[in-house]
Amino acid sequence: MGKLIARRLAVLPVILLAVAAMTFVLTEISPFDPVQAYVGAENSVSVEHKQEIAHAWGFDQPIYERFGRWISNLAQGDFGNSIVAGGQPVAGEITSRLGASVALVAGALAIVLIGGLVFGVLAAHFRGTAFDWLVRTLCYFNTASPSFWVGLLALYVFSIELNWLPAGGSSDARAVDAGGIDLEHIILPMIVLALTQYAWFTLFVRNTLLEVLREDHVQFARAQGIGEVAVLLRYALPNAMIPFVTLVGTNLAELIGGTLIVESIFGWPGLGKLSLDAALGEDLPMLVALTLAASGLVVLGNLLADVLYRVMDPRVREATR
Amino acid sequence: MSAGAVARSTQPGRDRALRMADAFAHWPLSVRIAATVLGLLMVAAVGMDIVAPLDNRSVDLDAVLHAPSTAHLMGTDEVGRDLLARVLHGVRISLTIAVAAAFGAVAVGTLVGVLAGTMGGKVDAVVMRATDVFASQNHLLFGILLLVLFRPALGGAAAVMLAVALTHWPSLARIVRGELMSVRERPFVAAAVGGGAGRMRLVRRHYLPHLMPAIGLAFVLTVPHAIFHESAYSFLGLGLPPHQASLGNILSDGQRSLLAGGWWLALFPGLAILAASMTIGTLAEYWREHLHPRWRSELEL
Numbered sequence: 001m002g003k004l005i006a007r008r009l010a011v012l013p014v015i016l017l018a019v020a021a022m023t024f025v026l027t028e029i030s031p032f033d034p035v036q037a038y039v040g041a042e043n044s045v046s047v048e049h050k051q052e053i054a055h056a057w058g059f060d061q062p063i064y065e066r067f068g069r070w071i072s073n074l075a076q077g078d079f080g081n082s083i084v085a086g087g088q089p090v091a092g093e094i095t096s097r098l099g100a101s102v103a104l105v106a107g108a109l110a111i112v113l114i115g116g117l118v119f120g121v122l123a124a125h126f127r128g129t130a131f132d133w134l135v136r137t138l139c140y141f142n143t144a145s146p147s148f149w150v151g152l153l154a155l156y157v158f159s160i161e162l163n164w165l166p167a168g169g170s171s172d173a174r175a176v177d178a179g180g181i182d183l184e185h186i187i188l189p190m191i192v193l194a195l196t197q198y199a200w201f202t203l204f205v206r207n208t209l210l211e212v213l214r215e216d217h218v219q220f221a222r223a224q225g226i227g228e229v230a231v232l233l234r235y236a237l238p239n240a241m242i243p244f245v246t247l248v249g250t251n252l253a254e255l256i257g258g259t260l261i262v263e264s265i266f267g268w269p270g271l272g273k274l275s276l277d278a279a280l281g282e283d284l285p286m287l288v289a290l291t292l293a294a295s296g297l298v299v300l301g302n303l304l305a306d307v308l309y310r311v312m313d314p315r316v317r318e319a320t321r
Numbered sequence: 322m323s324a325g326a327v328a329r330s331t332q333p334g335r336d337r338a339l340r341m342a343d344a345f346a347h348w349p350l351s352v353r354i355a356a357t358v359l360g361l362l363m364v365a366a367v368g369m370d371i372v373a374p375l376d377n378r379s380v381d382l383d384a385v386l387h388a389p390s391t392a393h394l395m396g397t398d399e400v401g402r403d404l405l406a407r408v409l410h411g412v413r414i415s416l417t418i419a420v421a422a423a424f425g426a427v428a429v430g431t432l433v434g435v436l437a438g439t440m441g442g443k444v445d446a447v448v449m450r451a452t453d454v455f456a457s458q459n460h461l462l463f464g465i466l467l468l469v470l471f472r473p474a475l476g477g478a479a480a481v482m483l484a485v486a487l488t489h490w491p492s493l494a495r496i497v498r499g500e501l502m503s504v505r506e507r508p509f510v511a512a513a514v515g516g517g518a519g520r521m522r523l524v525r526r527h528y529l530p531h532l533m534p535a536i537g538l539a540f541v542l543t544v545p546h547a548i549f550h551e552s553a554y555s556f557l558g559l560g561l562p563p564h565q566a567s568l569g570n571i572l573s574d575g576q577r578s579l580l581a582g583g584w585w586l587a588l589f590p591g592l593a594i595l596a597a598s599m600t601i602g603t604l605a606e607y608w609r610e611h612l613h614p615r616w617r618s619e620l621e622l
Contacts, residue, residue, distance in 0.1 A: 027470060031471075
């Protein structure tokens with residue numbers, strides 16, 4: 001296990017380097033002008049001044065020198081300065097927003113786990129009934145519903161019509177930093193984010209349970225006279241827990257996209273909102289840093305899933321020994 | 322209508338119509354519903370442009386933010402435009418862009434997959450590792466980076482197609498490469514090579530014809546993803562310009578009217594996205610399960 005982790009962590013810098021090279025090539029071939037984005041739409045900045053900025057940033061250097069210097073800066077944790085954060089370093093801004101997104105994602109995962117297990121187990125237990133049909137139909141509709149639409153409908157129903165929860169935004173972003181998560185403001189975005197992953201997890205739990213229930217060890221447990229509910233919870237359910245590992249590990253990337261939409265609808269001050277602000281403000285250093293961070297997170301998520309698979313599933317542990 | 326009655330008919334045109342009706346009747350209910358809804362949606366979207374092409378932009382300040390009624394079936398927006406006309410127009414724009422974007426993704430994916438699969442060896446290894454790098458990117462976040470870089474030069478529509486194509490091709494490249502690898506081992510390929518066929522001839526005459534069903538199915542399965550991503554980019558204000566109102570733009574407008582109680586402006590455009598992607602998805606799934614049960618696991622995009 002230690003060997004596996006060490007080997008995969010050693011590959012991480014290589015992957016990040018490849019992603020950095022890819023974004024560098026894309027910015028090179030695109031007609032995007034970072035100097036123009038920096039000075040904004042104003043035409044008052046003279047051509048000479050723009051050339052000075054370009055010189056100060058080293059844009060008149062040859063391409064391999066610029067790439068080399070950029071990579072060595074990245075390696076030292078210097079991601080450049082952000083436009084949307086008022087010229088502050090990109091890395092600092094990302095760290096200060098991280099907590100809000102982690103809270104959101106953690107909450108959403110908890111909702112997916114509990115809700116998916118409850119409804120997946122119930123649907124499997126009452127298979128073939130109207131309840132099972134209802135759960136499955138709702139899940140199919142949920143899978144096809146775009147998250148931004150679900151977010152707007154939730155906003156309308158629970159904030160505007162029923163007035164149960166605030167329409168958006170953490171009233172004070174610093175409250176999140178201080179560790180005190182604003183519960184009232186996080187509930188709605190958390191639920192909407194959970195809904196982006198909820199449907200397939202519920203269906204997966206249901207279908208896995210139905211498969212496991214046909215297996216011999218479950219039949220044997222039934223033959224021993226163990227009640228159906230105990231069979232379901234003690235013999236079948238542990239097998240259905242494995243897809244949750246996939247959810248945490250491999251679908252982390254999907255959740256990043258989810259936070260982007262959910263945070264911008266509800267004005268939650270996390271990394272998703274930061275990504276959108278960076279895109280609208282043409283803040284390339286910030287956007288590239290977030291892309292790199294997301295790639296790193298995907299690699300780490302996959303590693304986490306592999307490690308957890310070994311912990312949870314003895315068959316995988318034996319097969320790779 | 323029994324098969325025997327169809328066979329005895331002497332009118333070939335009517336024959337074909339009856340056969341199609343017969344096939345339609347044998348589809349599962351969900352597939353029949355999906356085909357009907359999608360057909361109606363497309364007819365309405367295209368018909369709207371022929372019957373009332375300018376209604377979408379007509380401003381009526383006496384009818385601002387009216388709730389759905391018999392005069393305006395989906396209500397009106399904040400400048401009094403009929404929402405039904407706007408949504409149907411949006412369906413046409415969204416579907417057009419999505420189909421073009423999915424085509425772009427399939428074109429890139431096929432090119433890369435065929436290149437890796439035919440050349441093999443080091444080329445295959447390098448190309449597939451590069452594919453892994455692209456595949457590990459989050460579609461939404463990476464797409465936004467591409468939009469920022471290319472939107473000013475290409476314009477909204479082309480940039481959205483580029484963003485969708487460059488984020489969705491890796492899974493298609495893997496499918497094409499995988500299928501090609503299995504075709505390569507077949508005896509007729511060895512026979513063609515023995516007959517002196519070069520790589521280009523192999524690709525054109527032997528590989529591509531065999532890959533076409535898989536590529537076609539992957540294309541249709543990519544369309545709902547393209548619809549979602551185009552709408553998402555436009556909704557976030559990074560996609561199509563406001564005058565090319567896709568369903569995402571209309572939803573984005575609806576977000577502003579929500580605080581004023583205009584629920585219909587958020588409900589109906591989203592229902593249109595749901596209807597379009599669900600019907601296309603259902604039809605594609607049926608095609609896959611009906612013709613090629615084997616592909617079930619490979620095409621999880």
